[in-house]
Amino acid sequence: MRTLLFSRTEACLERTGVWGILLGDPRHAQQQGFAMRCLFCKSNSSTSRSLEHIIPESLGNHTQTLPPGVVCDKCNNYFAREVEKPFLETEAIRLLRFHQVIPNKRGRVAPLAGVIMPGFPARVHLHKELQYAPSIETSFEALEHVLRQRSGMLIMPAESDLPDGLVVSRFLAKVALEAMAQRLVDYPEGIEYLADEPQLDLMRNHARKGEISSWPYYSRRIYNTNATWQMDNATDPQVIHESDILLTDWNEWFFVLAIFGLELTINYGGPDIGGYERWLAEHDNVSPLYWGKNAQPTSL
Numbered sequence: 415m416r417t418l419l420f421s422r423t424e425a426c427l428e429r430t431g432v433w434g435i436l437l438g439d440p441r442h443a444q445q446q447g448f449a450m451r452c453l454f455c456k457s458n459s460s461t462s463r464s465l466e467h468i469i470p471e472s473l474g475n476h477t478q479t480l481p482p483g484v485v486c487d488k489c490n491n492y493f494a495r496e497v498e499k500p501f502l503e504t505e506a507i508r509l510l511r512f513h514q515v516i517p518n519k520r521g522r523v524a525p526l527a528g529v530i531m532p533g534f535p536a537r538v539h540l541h542k543e544l545q546y547a548p549s550i551e552t553s554f555e556a557l558e559h560v561l562r563q564r565s566g567m568l569i570m571p572a573e574s575d576l577p578d579g580l581v582v583s584r585f586l587a588k589v590a591l592e593a594m595a596q597r598l599v600d601y602p603e604g605i606e607y608l609a610d611e612p613q614l615d616l617m618r619n620h621a622r623k624g625e626i627s628s629w630p631y632y633s634r635r636i637y638n639t640n641a642t643w644q645m646d647n648a649t650d651p652q653v654i655h656e657s658d659i660l661l662t663d664w665n666e667w668f669f670v671l672a673i674f675g676l677e678l679t680i681n682y683g684g685p686d687i688g689g690y691e692r693w694l695a696e697h698d699n700v701s702p703l704y705w706g707k708n709a710q711p712t713s714l
């Protein structure tokens with residue numbers, strides 16, 4: 415078990431949810447003139463200019479950001495290159511982005527390899543300029559075969575599991591800490607607190623350097639990739655990503671993220687996911703994203 419006790423300020427259950435830190439009056443904090451320090455490397459980040467996307471833009475996130483300085487420019491660039499890119503390039507996420515047509519920052523969707531039966535290699539492209547209509551790139555032999563048969567069958571992979579190991583756990587560690595910061599972003603004292611808190615150093619350093627070779631996370635599908643939700647004010651929206659922080663009765667803190675229904679959970683306290691399995695067993699395997707205050711569908 416990896417318990418965390420946030421005792422410097424007072425950890426408590428927020429009226430509306432599972433996360434809350436009682437802080438002083440934010441106006442007081444601002445009057446004190448806190449120097450901005452990076453949540454990850456703890457260096458002075460007052461001159462940083464980059465917005466940090468908590469979930470990458472290439473996963474459809476255009477609104478969940480942290481203001482400049484919460485994550486310094488250097489860490490921002492490093493995470494984009496060394497943590498987010500490897501995650502986005504995993505087979506599982508590439509397939510999701512293709513099938514759900516999630517363009518990257520430049521509006522492009524990476525092509526996907528497939529096979530025209532009985533075995534001709536093919537690549538399927540989605541064209542930005544044609545509202546992401548598909549085209550198939552293949553050999554002349556394959557084309558001849560399809561014309562001769564007057565039909566053809568294209569087979570493409572639908573889903574793949576995420577790999578174990580650092581690529582996913584470092585990505586989750588980064589997103590988890592930033593999600594915590596997002597809740598405190600209006601309180602400079604709160605961001606300062608997160609940067610200082612030694613209990614979060616293990617996770618911080620894992621995101622930055624991958625220091626722990628195996629930091630287990632819990633992965634499962636909680637609803638179908640193509641699931642849509644009936645909402646009062648919109649017609650059948652799809653939930654791309656949603657997340658929350660779960661505090662268990664044993665003071666274990668978990669970050670729970672779902673991307674198109676693929677739930678990924680990591681422990682803030684260290685490389686141990688046993689407490690989450692125990693929580694699931696005691697709660698009929700319900701997802702914390704759809705439990706308690708989250709009983710109705712919500713997005714991140």
Ligand SMILES: [Zn+2]
Binds near residue numbers: 452456485
């Ligand atoms: Zn930094």
